[in-house]
């Protein structure tokens with residue numbers, strides 16, 4: 001039995017007729033950037049997410065960048081976030097000339113530790129950015145600073161609580177486009193208007209630029225595809241949660257002391273099911289030999305990346321994040337995973353630990 005880490009063909013098969021119709025509709029319309037498909041997607045995503053406004057963007061990275069720009073973040077400002085995330089959370093702030101301040105994570109949830117985040121805030125801090133990593137809700141710090149949520153992995157599970165949330169529709173995310181796509185979710189109508197302006201080079205009206213923005217627009221084809229797939233988001237998250245429950249039951253029955261299971265939370269969207277083991281790399285090779293795909297999110301913490309060397313963090317400065325990078329292993333959990341796959345995966349993990 002082969003268990004791929006992600007199965008794009010299976011992911012698309014269930015929605016293929018609706019996706020084909022959506023693409024044909026855009027081809028017939030002749031409108032390929034922005035337009036009615038994008039506006040309709042924004043309204044439907046807002047309704048599905050229970051927020052006042054959404055602004056569709058060219059990627060999750062650009063959603064983060066546009067939020068930071070709309071908050072006026074720039075040189076001399078500090079943005080406090082987790083070192084255990086995808087690069088874009090921090091990179092988008094650094095691109096604006098802000099200094100990224102990393103605070104350590106909670107050992108249980110692997111999300112930004114709210115107390116550590118507050119302790120890391122100087123008078124120059126302009127935003128705190130928790131990441132709902134793997135779909136597990138991060139506890140938001142109690143602060144008067146704007147809380148920007150990186151919700152790239154938590155759509156369909158974790159509700160908006162901060163000033164704005166950035167979502168990604170990268171093909172493998174909970175709601176996947178057929179390429180790059182993203183959105184900002186917010187209840188702040190003025191912030192949404194500012195981000196909409198920034199999305200088209202700050203032009204209002206066309207060719208009259210009131211501020212400096214960028215091209216953060218979403219293609220109509222992606223919007224149409226996302227509208228077709230949005231109907232299936234709730235059932236896709238339910239499928240992920242069912243796979244997670246199956247993994248938990250199987251691991252409990254196997255009673256492997258060496259495997260640390262991910263923290264559970266009722267809002268957990270289970271974008272990933274990430275176990276922690278000391279012998280991570282040899283277990284990963286063992287599973288690969290048995291046709292089981294796994295991934296490492298993330299092998300290197302952001303505070304030790306070469307591009308952030310001048311921030312001055314050394315090895316050992318954020319020990320919980322550094323230990324997580326050595327131990328995490330993501331198991332297959334996409335919605336189209338065969339029901340028997342989790343038993344096969346756990347069985348092969350058991351043979352790794354029980355054989356001499």
Ligand SMILES: *Cc1c(COP(=O)(O)O)cnc(C)c1O
Nearest residue numbers: 059060061086088152168169170
């Ligand atoms: C995917 C992801 C992003 C960036 O999204 P893109 O659409 O790939 O630009 C940002 N943050 C996190 C945590 C992500 O997983």
